[in-house]
Amino acid sequence: MANKKKQKAAQARAERNRWLGWGLLAALAAGIIVVVVYSINTSEQKLAPGMGLGGVTYCQATPKFALDMGYDTTAIMSTNETLKGLFIYDRPTQLGQTPTNVYQHPSWDDAGYLGTPVNDELGNIYAAPAPRVNLYDNPPEQQNTIFKVDTKTGDMEAFVALPFPAPMPPENPFGIIGLAYDCDTRSLYAASIAGSTRDRELGVIYQIDSQTGEVVSQLEDIDAFGMAVFNRVLGKRLYFGLTRKSEVWSVALGNDGRFRGKPRFEFSMAGWGSEGDEKARRIIFRKSDEMIVRGTQFNYNLIAGSERLQTDYQLRYDPTQDIWLREDNAQE
């Protein structure tokens, strides 16, 4: 009887041990899978064949309607501080020259003052409202909508209305404040700070399919400003300035333009220029290794642009360290 009991107990122990072993094995396998999946999703992806190094705006075309109107490929599509909406004019032959042959389509001021536009390979123009001085022409509810100017007709219409993470607070009148285009993936990137407050950073960077307007992927809880995509041997990265700090960060992109992994710090602009606290309003890649960062004040207010200095800074890419080094010789 006693032996039987002992035998039973031994069998039960063996059974328990088997289950425990299998459980641990299953957990280990799951962990390995998780790590592999996570690292695949978040690690950088080497550039696909055919994707060149450097900036990715090579395809951006002049709108067809502009060419039909007699403008050449050097014509400037402008959204400036004083004129409401979008304008096109001939490129001045001298710096400071008054623009000539200025044209504005009747729909181009429908969205109020606009931020810096970007073009796609067909010549469509994308722009987002950007309040200047006040909100009279830029109602808050329209600040998170991207507008598209059709390359053939020149008509401007709402292209995609991005969601608001929170109601627009009185302390932040801004929505979309940065746009970038990647010719490789035909992705439009939009940086929105709609709903962000002094205490809550709710900004989102969206990857948008330029043909459908569908949001493909997004990077949340980050207030970003100027943006641009740059191709390195190691893969694509979207570089962006922060609105709350004088810093430029970046995040890896897949060859499909989707965000991969966590953003990383690239460099600080603290102390640069005469102001010392500028934010990266625009990022432009020239050549295969040159970045131009346009710094300006940004404090989530509507101080007129004429009150803010803007400075361009030049940086050079060091592929051996995968870092950007400032090149211009500004006095600090």
Add this chain to the structure above:
Amino acid sequence: MYDLIPKSIRGIVKSYTSVEHLEFNVIQKIRKFIATSAIVLLLVSCTSVQSHTPAADSTPVGAVVPRATLNPEQYPLPALQAQATLVQNILAQPVPIQLMLGLDAERAQAQQLAAVDPRFQGDLWDAATGAPLRNEIFGVYPFRESDITQATAQCQQSKCYRVEMYNYAKNLTTIGMVDVNAQTLLAVTKFPNTQPDVPPYLVDLAVQIATESPEVAAALGYKPDSEEARMENTKTALNLTRCQRSRHLCLAPTFVTGEDALWAIVDLTEGVLVGIRWTKVGDPGAPTVTERSLQDDVVSQLYCEKNTPLARGDWNMDFILTSSDGLRISNVQYKNRSLLESAKLVDWHVNYSATQAFGYSDAVGCPVFSQAAVVAFQGPTIKDLTENGKSVGFVLEQEFWGEQWPQPCSYFYVQRYEFYNDGRFRVVAGNVGRGCGDNGAYRPVLRLALAGENSFASWTGSAWETWSTEVWQLQPDSAATAEGYQYRFADANGAGYYIEPGRGQFDAGAHADNAFVYVTLHHPDLDEGDSDMVTIGPCCNNNYEQGPERFLNDEPIENAELVLWYVPQIENSGAPGQEYCWAKPILDRGVYTAIEYPCYAGPMFVPIAP
């Protein structure tokens, strides 16, 4: 089955399962835990990527100091006085450059060669008037490898010096490369909005100003010795502070107490303390303390994020700096009787051309995270109102500045609430130029939510006529009593206030308000302006369409909760002798400052005698 487990982990399993007293339910818990962990891990790997930017700074705030030189009787600073005298003497010289003293022969020669060269003298005088500007040689340094350019290539075989001069008026650095062997100034380079390394005596002066300032002593809890100030006089540290708004030369003596550091930003152009700011010692993520960051942090934390109660004499109220409606007062009481639910300045409409609609709708408010175009650099001030040398009440005043003021297209607005001991009060909007032209019309939109239920009436010339429904009126379209009262509001018992519009009687040289007056029914449930308002109207309407008209719906307003909108119309002028709502830069002791021609508008509220 056990044999199916890989050998490499059998040992782990064995050692784990060899514990004789491990109960079955414990094993089950482990199983559940493992399974749950695996699911959680899988879910985490599938979620979208989140950023991890640092949270906002929570360091204790400091104070913005009203810009005023230390009272020499209370806080004697002989060095500051000596500096002022020296500057006056230098400005009277043919070449207004304060040269560096105590240099060796070669450096002194280099300094002299630079100072007399017309190329180096390019910015010594005001271009328009020829008046001397304040200039000073800050340093004469041996030529460095990094200074070699095409123009200075000969310095590799000669003895050269780098002469650095600072222009206080233009915030400009001029650098001259001098070959003392060749007795030649080889090259001159100018760096706008840049300051060279500061000479030691200015460092000492900054420390003295900081240590003698009562604000520093009050913050520290004791008067510090100069030795306690950790001076930031190296090139790297000098970058840590800037006076971006005043564009003046600033240094920041820092006082360390335990884990905290008190930055005292000193403006050496004016010889004043700008403000103080606490930071944590050794915090690498701490933001740089500058004039702008200090002002923005202090104003935001002290005045934008919370109401401040104010009790003075028989008056009680709260005030707060809003995002876009200026300084709002609320719960205003006189002798415990509620008068105003709130009062604020919604917009400034500025119109420069009646035909071309050129102008701006400016909101005033908090410096950061706001809809304001012209912002507060410091908090409100409370001062005595005096008549014939006697205090008759107090004034609560808030200023809003454009950073480039008094340059064209930059603005300086003022909000003022005057409270008198006899129960009168006045709500005032002021402008100190300069704007984009001398043909501008300023229209501040004042909103006053009256407390309780009232009826509103205007004087017909012989009687008070009660307004029955929501309506607007141009102020000159109705008459005034002999006392100057044009409107009144009163409750069912007849208690209330007369309204006396400005006709130039309140401020010397003031023009009439010529205001649009609107009375609308208060709808707290609809929020018709109780919270911060977005831009209420366009810049350039010359008629009553300034924004409040959108709330006129013919609703009855007798014995009701009312909102009074008051929109004065002020025309500016820059004509010599007639300047109004205007400002222009002038030179004072070699540095640009402003001469102000303010304009103020707003009605006086006079209690109806019982």
